[in-house]
Amino acid sequence: MFTSDYLRELSDKAITSLGVSAEADKLFAPVRYILSIGGKRLRPVMCLLACNLFKDKIDEAVMPAAGIEVFHNFTLIHDDIIDKADLRRGSPTVHSKWGHDQAILSGDVMAFVAVECIGQAPEKALPRTLKLFNRTAIEVCIGQQLDIDYEKKGVVSETEYIRMIELKTAVLIAASLKTGAIIGEASEKDQDLLYEFGRCLGIAFQIQDDVLDTYGDTKMFGKKTGSDIIANKKTYLLVKAMEMAGGEKLRQLRKLMEAGNHDPEEKVQAVRTIYDDLEIRLQAENLAYDYFNRSFQALDQVTVNAERKKEIKQMAVNLIGRVK
Amino acid sequence: MFTSDYLRELSDKAITSLGVSAEADKLFAPVRYILSIGGKRLRPVMCLLACNLFKDKIDEAVMPAAGIEVFHNFTLIHDDIIDKADLRRGSPTVHSKWGHDQAILSGDVMAFVAVECIGQAPEKALPRTLKLFNRTAIEVCIGQQLDIDYEKKGVVSETEYIRMIELKTAVLIAASLKTGAIIGEASEKDQDLLYEFGRCLGIAFQIQDDVLDTYGDTKMFGKKTGSDIIANKKTYLLVKAMEMAGGEKLRQLRKLMEAGNHDPEEKVQAVRTIYDDLEIRLQAENLAYDYFNRSFQALDQVTVNAERKKEIKQMAVNLIGRVK
Numbered sequence: 001m002f003t004s005d006y007l008r009e010l011s012d013k014a015i016t017s018l019g020v021s022a023e024a025d026k027l028f029a030p031v032r033y034i035l036s037i038g039g040k041r042l043r044p045v046m047c048l049l050a051c052n053l054f055k056d057k058i059d060e061a062v063m064p065a066a067g068i069e070v071f072h073n074f075t076l077i078h079d080d081i082i083d084k085a086d087l088r089r090g091s092p093t094v095h096s097k098w099g100h101d102q103a104i105l106s107g108d109v110m111a112f113v114a115v116e117c118i119g120q121a122p123e124k125a126l127p128r129t130l131k132l133f134n135r136t137a138i139e140v141c142i143g144q145q146l147d148i149d150y151e152k153k154g155v156v157s158e159t160e161y162i163r164m165i166e167l168k169t170a171v172l173i174a175a176s177l178k179t180g181a182i183i184g185e186a187s188e189k190d191q192d193l194l195y196e197f198g199r200c201l202g203i204a205f206q207i208q209d210d211v212l213d214t215y216g217d218t219k220m221f222g223k224k225t226g227s228d229i230i231a232n233k234k235t236y237l238l239v240k241a242m243e244m245a246g247g248e249k250l251r252q253l254r255k256l257m258e259a260g261n262h263d264p265e266e267k268v269q270a271v272r273t274i275y276d277d278l279e280i281r282l283q284a285e286n287l288a289y290d291y292f293n294r295s296f297q298a299l300d301q302v303t304v305n306a307e308r309k310k311e312i313k314q315m316a317v318n319l320i321g322r323v324k
Numbered sequence: 325m326f327t328s329d330y331l332r333e334l335s336d337k338a339i340t341s342l343g344v345s346a347e348a349d350k351l352f353a354p355v356r357y358i359l360s361i362g363g364k365r366l367r368p369v370m371c372l373l374a375c376n377l378f379k380d381k382i383d384e385a386v387m388p389a390a391g392i393e394v395f396h397n398f399t400l401i402h403d404d405i406i407d408k409a410d411l412r413r414g415s416p417t418v419h420s421k422w423g424h425d426q427a428i429l430s431g432d433v434m435a436f437v438a439v440e441c442i443g444q445a446p447e448k449a450l451p452r453t454l455k456l457f458n459r460t461a462i463e464v465c466i467g468q469q470l471d472i473d474y475e476k477k478g479v480v481s482e483t484e485y486i487r488m489i490e491l492k493t494a495v496l497i498a499a500s501l502k503t504g505a506i507i508g509e510a511s512e513k514d515q516d517l518l519y520e521f522g523r524c525l526g527i528a529f530q531i532q533d534d535v536l537d538t539y540g541d542t543k544m545f546g547k548k549t550g551s552d553i554i555a556n557k558k559t560y561l562l563v564k565a566m567e568m569a570g571g572e573k574l575r576q577l578r579k580l581m582e583a584g585n586h587d588p589e590e591k592v593q594a595v596r597t598i599y600d601d602l603e604i605r606l607q608a609e610n611l612a613y614d615y616f617n618r619s620f621q622a623l624d625q626v627t628v629n630a631e632r633k634k635e636i637k638q639m640a641v642n643l644i645g646r647v648k
Binding site for chain 2: 021023024026027075078081082100101104105107108109111112113115116119123126127130131134135137138141142144145146148149
């Protein structure tokens with residue numbers, strides 16, 4: 001069994017070998033850049049851990065795992081253009097460094113570098129792996145579309161929000177795990193269980209990310225808390241609060257969200273107070289835990305012995321561990 | 325043997341069945357739009373004709389053929405953003421109709437709809453088909469990068485220009501034909517010959533397109549002639565003229581290209597006069613014919629009888645037929 005640290009190194013090595021072309025370095029420099037500025041390599045490591053559940057030899061999964069990471073980073077380049085974000089993981093975004101047009105085109109080429117990596121799945125696993133990847137990629141685009149639409153929409157329901165983060169975030173983690181299972185020649189049942197493990201884990205992860213943005217320790221979390229509140233981002237917390245707040249509280253919340261000369265610190269404090277009154281944090285954490293539990297239940301049913309699942313379970317626990 | 329008209333209908337039917345999703349119609353409306361505003365379906369028809377050279381049954385090639393057309397249209401959406409183009413085939417471009425952000429995201433999803441179609445190649449042909457598609461898609465991005473770079477570069481050599489159009493235009497036509505040959509279970513030699521046929525045809529086609537923009541009959545060509553000259557677009561004609569013009573003529577040419585209050589009609593006329601003095605049109609047409617000849621030579625060597633090649637040859641002749 002491999003450790004997740006070792007698999008992270010392995011993924012990193014595969015990923016940093018990509019995006020080299022003598023003919024158009026301008027095109028590939030942003031590709032290498034975004035792949036080099038960090039990230040936890042969560043998706044490829046999950047993919048390789050899943051493969052390793054069923055097989056001792058995991059080399060055949062390395063390039064497809066890298067492909068999923070490349071795809072993820074491709075979406076970040078284009079999302080950052082759309083979100084007008086200047087920073088990503090503390091570094092300038094691709095479009096702020098090279099301009100919009102370059103970010104569009106370098107993003108595009110990455111999409112096909114990703115598919116090229118996926119295409120290196122063993123022949124027997126290729127049709128399934130590719131189909132899963134494509135369906136997932138399309139779902140991620142739908143998730144991004146819903147995210148954009150919901151930012152402009154007055155009221156978003158909890159159900160709509162969960163579906164959005166499922167598509168935008170969870171399905172790619174789910175697909176990473178299932179890809180590893182497919183290449184590991186797991187049974188269809190086990191493949192689906194790993195997908196479900198990843199899907200629930202991804203949803204939990206995103207809800208928790210929303211909690212951390214508002215309640216996290218800046219030092220531990222690595223970014224300034226309250227940024228979602230300042231930007232009126234439709235997080236789980238805001239969606240839930242707007243669903244629960246009635247009359248006066250809803251009026252207060254809407255007023256705080258109106259463009260105006262709110263002092264950012266005061267706005268964060270005021271919105272937090274409303275959240276606290278409605279016990280939003282508790283509900284969010286409960287929902288995240290529900291999804292964590294569902295994810296572990298799925299993993300528990302996978303037909304390999306508990307010892308082999310230790311590392312992948314630890315990886316999931318570490319993700320949870322960020323919260324409390 | 326199928327006629328190209330029938331194959332065009334077949335492609336059209338496959339293509340218009342794509343881009344439907346109840347969950348995010350906003351995402352897919354631009355996809356359906358760009359696929360519906362025309363285009364000659366050159367690539368899918370070429371793919372199906374190539375398949376039909378070797379096989380009477382061509383159904384297995386229909387979705388991959390459609391995928392190539394979807395990919396082509398995806399590049400058009402993003403290229404139009406980068407080129408700030410308002411019109412495409414006489415209709416508003418996607419970004420001018422739905423905005424830049426939507427054009428980026430709807431383009432992105434199309435890339436994966438394209439791969440999904442390619443993924444429907446028969447299992448035996450899938451690894452090869454997918455590899456070819458990916459390599460080609462990456463080359464097309466490199467071609468677009470070179471095109472952008474060359475527009476900003478003072479001097480572009482003829483060799484650089486030919487390589488750029490090879491990547492931006494020719495390799496996709498070549499890949500369309502080779503994809504058909506792969507799915508048609510042609511020998512590797514025949515697959516490569518069809519690739520070469522398409523590559524040379526594509527280069528010839530693009531040079532001719534440059535000639536038509538400056539010398540074509542507006543009514544026949546369907547767009548206003550002289551637009552490349554007005555935009556200082558680095559066409560084969562301009563690249564060649566700058567390479568050949570010396571001293572005074574080069575100075576004149578550069579002056580005409582400087583931003584200023586040139587009357588567009590006068591500018592077109594003046595640049596054309598320089599082209600005529602240097603016999604640029606003749607040289608361009610000669611080069612286009614060279615490539616046409618090379619393309620036919622490759623086709624002639626394909627090991628199926630001449631009768632079977634009639635339709636694909638006619639399709640190529642029709643492409644040439646536009647010039648004279």
